[in-house]
Amino acid sequence: MTSWSSSGVSTRFRLRPAIETFLSAATSRRPSSTKNYGPGGSRFSGVKKPFKEVTKSTGGDAHAMGQQPITFLRQVLTLTVSPNLLNDPSYPEDAKARARMVLEGCKGGSVGAYSESAGIERVRKDVARYIQERDGGIPCDYHNIILSNGASDGIKSFLRLFNERIDDKPSGVMIPIPQYPLFSATLAEFGLAQIGYYLDEDNKWSLQINELERALGEVKDTCNPRVLVVINPGNPTGQVLTRKNIEDVIHFAHKHHLFLLADEVYQDNIYDKDSAFHSFKKVMTEMGEPYSKMELASFMSISKAHIQRYMGECGIRGGYTEIINMDPKVMKVLLKSISVMLCPTVLGQVMMDVVVNPPRPNEPSYEQFQKEKNETLRSLAERSHLIVDMLNSIPGYKANPAMGAMYVFPRFELPPKAIEDAQAKGQEPDVFYAFKLLESTGICVIPGSGFGQKPGTYHFRTTILPQKEKIKTMLETLKQFHIKFLKEYS
Numbered sequence: 001m002t003s004w005s006s007s008g009v010s011t012r013f014r015l016r017p018a019i020e021t022f023l024s025a026a027t028s029r030r031p032s033s034t035k036n037y038g039p040g041g042s043r044f045s046g047v048k049k050p051f052k053e054v055t056k057s058t059g060g061d062a063h064a065m066g067q068q069p070i071t072f073l074r075q076v077l078t079l080t081v082s083p084n085l086l087n088d089p090s091y092p093e094d095a096k097a098r099a100r101m102v103l104e105g106c107k108g109g110s111v112g113a114y115s116e117s118a119g120i121e122r123v124r125k126d127v128a129r130y131i132q133e134r135d136g137g138i139p140c141d142y143h144n145i146i147l148s149n150g151a152s153d154g155i156k157s158f159l160r161l162f163n164e165r166i167d168d169k170p171s172g173v174m175i176p177i178p179q180y181p182l183f184s185a186t187l188a189e190f191g192l193a194q195i196g197y198y199l200d201e202d203n204k205w206s207l208q209i210n211e212l213e214r215a216l217g218e219v220k221d222t223c224n225p226r227v228l229v230v231i232n233p234g235n236p237t238g239q240v241l242t243r244k245n246i247e248d249v250i251h252f253a254h255k256h257h258l259f260l261l262a263d264e265v266y267q268d269n270i271y272d273k274d275s276a277f278h279s280f281k282k283v284m285t286e287m288g289e290p291y292s293k294m295e296l297a298s299f300m301s302i303s304k305a306h307i308q309r310y311m312g313e314c315g316i317r318g319g320y321t322e323i324i325n326m327d328p329k330v331m332k333v334l335l336k337s338i339s340v341m342l343c344p345t346v347l348g349q350v351m352m353d354v355v356v357n358p359p360r361p362n363e364p365s366y367e368q369f370q371k372e373k374n375e376t377l378r379s380l381a382e383r384s385h386l387i388v389d390m391l392n393s394i395p396g397y398k399a400n401p402a403m404g405a406m407y408v409f410p411r412f413e414l415p416p417k418a419i420e421d422a423q424a425k426g427q428e429p430d431v432f433y434a435f436k437l438l439e440s441t442g443i444c445v446i447p448g449s450g451f452g453q454k455p456g457t458y459h460f461r462t463t464i465l466p467q468k469e470k471i472k473t474m475l476e477t478l479k480q481f482h483i484k485f486l487k488e489y490s
Contacts, residue, residue, distance in 0.1 A: 040274050054442045065478045070372055072365045074352045076102075080111050080347050086451050094363040102350050111346045117339040118288060119147025119320075121345070121352045127320050130356035135282040144322050146335075147352060151265050151301040151319035153165040155339050157188050157212045158261065158321060161330065162226050173261075174222035176207070176461070178409060178451035179233045180263070189323040193223035198454055201411065204400050205239035209248050216256060228258040233266040233277070236409045236461040238402035240275040246283045247410050260284075263317075266405040271381040275403045281324060297323045310354050316323040318355070319350030378404070383471055390475040402464065409448065411459050412482070430458040436485065441477050 072095060079085055079099035086096050107113040118124065121142070128142035146156035162171040172193040177490045179196075187194045197215035199205045205231070213489030216225055230249060232241045241249075253260050262280040270277055285292045301319040323331065360366040384402040391399040391410045399410035414429050422432030430447040438444050448459030466474065 008397065009053075018261065028472065030311055032487040034439055040259065050440055052442070054438075054444055056394065056444045070369065072359055072369045073351065074449055075365075076354050077347065077350055083348070084295070085111070088164055092364040093298060094359055094365050098354060098357065103179060105201045105411065106346065113146075113346070115343045115346055115349060117341070118335060119145070120349050120353075121348045124320075125149060126353050126357050127322075131279075131281075133321060135279055135285070138282055138285050144324055145336065145343050146321045147323060147349050148319045148338075149317040149348060150181055151284070151299040152217040152319075152347060153265070153317075153344070154299050154319050154421075155261070155263070157180060157334065159186050159192065159227070160190060161338065162192060164257075166224045170194075170223050171227075172219055172225040173227040173229060174212070174225060174258070175229045176231055176234070178236055178448060178453055179229075179452055180231060183229055184452070195219050195223070195225060196452060198238055199234070199239070201237075201400065201454070203458075204403070205237035205409075207241060207245055207249065209252055212249075212252050225256065226259060228253050228256075229261045230280070231263040232280075233269060233403065233405040235263075235405050236407045238400070238409065238447075240403040242268060242276065243283060245279045246278055246280060247287060247353060250280070250284055250287060252293065254291055254294055260296045264298050265301040267300065269380075269405050271384045271402060277301070281322070293325055295323075295325045297321055297326075318350075318352040319344075319347055320352060379468070380464060383466075383468055384408070386468065386471055387462065387464055387475065389458055390472070390479075394475075394479045396482070396486065406464050407466065408462050409447075409451075409459050409461050412456055415486060416457055418485070421489070426445070433458065433485070434460060437481055441481050443474055443478060445483075 001230070021239060021308050057230075072092075074089055075095040076098045079091060079096060081101060083099070085091060086099065097192065101110050101112070101122060102120070103119040106115065106323060119470055124142040124145040124147060127145050127147075128140040131140040131145075146154060146157075149158065159173065162173070170193045172192055172195045173187055174195040174197055175187070177196040177198050184194055193217050195218075197207075197211050200208050200211070212228075219225065231242070232246075233239065244405065249259060250260070254260075260280060264277075267279065269275045279298065280296055281298060284294055284296060299321055323334075326334075360370045371384070384406075387398045387408050387416060388401055393399050394412075396413035398412075399408050402408050412433075414433060418432065419429045422429040425432060427435070428449040429451050430453075432445045434445055445460040445462050448457075448461065451459075451461060453459050464471075
């Protein structure tokens with residue numbers, strides 16, 4: 001515990017060290033406050049900026065990047081919020097039917113009422129039906145479905161279950177490196193031990209079992225490993241696991257008695273024609289016993305672009321968790337713990353229902369829905385290939401293909417002098433580079449150190465969401481900056 005240096009109850013110096021670690025991890029995706037660089041910002045107050053605007057290439061917020069909402073989804077949302085419009089002939093009948101079904105499941109027929117803590121029963125049943133169809137008919141019990149405010153809340157609620165010490169050692173959670181900072185932040189918040197395993201960048205960010213064994217072997221005396229996290233497709237790395245890879249991971253988890261946590265929020269974001277998404281649940285079930293009896297929690301969200309049902313509704317916050325083979329007593333504890341928060345946002349639940357229950361063939365909205373979806377996804381795939389090709393044309397850059405998700409995580413080389421200058425300023429070298437890039441060009445990326453990376457390597461995460469022409473301009477500017485940077489620090 002740090003010193004009691006002030007009379008205030010909530011001074012920073014009285015916070016648990018774990019909370020400060022949590023705050024550091026939680027903010028790692030925001031290397032700089034871009035508000036200081038835009039119009040009226042303080043960073044260049046009184047100084048002419050060397051760029052016209054800040055180009056944010058940081059997050060997966062599709063609508064903030066100019067993506068238009070899907071018409072059908074917004075129609076259903078509007079009808080549930082304003083049921084008086086259900087008689088308006090300008091709304092299609094299939095949108096009205098979806099809205100009526102959701103409202104029938106709401107208390108008092110209103111989205112303004114609390115739902116059950118696990119979510120509206122009707123929506124959970126629709127989610128279960130979607131999962132069953134996705135997995136080729138493998139049964140899905142809606143009682144195993146918990147709705148949440150995005151996948152993030154579901155993941156945090158699940159990991160909270162492991163917040164205990166056994167034999168005076170914390171529970172350990174295996175997470176990929178690079179990883180989505182939600183995981184490192186949550187582990188720090190709950191006092192759980194982070195067991196990092198490196199993805200193999202030289203083999204398209206694949207997951208190697210010998211690396212899992214190495215990571216596990218190094219912590220056997222310091223924590224109790226209990227959970228294995230797999231992000232598929234990867235964030236920030238964009239890889240898609242093969243079925244054989246998933247089978248190997250399941251064998252490993254079974255061998256070491258680990259609860260599998262599958263972050264599958266990008267499950268329909270596949271751009272590589274030779275790749276396909278395989279859910280952990282489907283593979284486990286088809287492997288048969290004892291693997292089909294293993295404990296698994298899988299997560300999904302409305303925030304991202306889905307090939308079959310493109311949404312990208314990040315701000316409305318909707319997600320679900322499916323948990324199978326968990327001890328019923330533990331499941332009861334989980335349900336009690338989420339009841340403290342009363343319920344996830346009902347509008348997020350409405351969105352989730354449309355995600356898993358889009359317009360069907362022969363319904364009035366089907367043709368427009370397909371047109372909007374296909375155009376969006378065609379554009380995303382095109383932008384994904386464009387970014388990788390342009391990054392690989394920059395001297396000292398190497399970017400693996402974005403097989404899925406919506407990010408690219410390129411590696412770049414830094415001259416020794418730049419590394420020395422960064423260390424002199426007390427900064428990670430990739431953070432130093434990112435600030436230089438931002439201050440010189442207005443391009444904002446997230447340094448790889450915020451996600452974790454092998455020592456001596458440098459990366460940043462960029463998204464494929466900006467529009468095509470903006471991507472071209474941004475990456476050409478990046479190329480010129482990098483060439484100049486290399487000359488300056490050579």
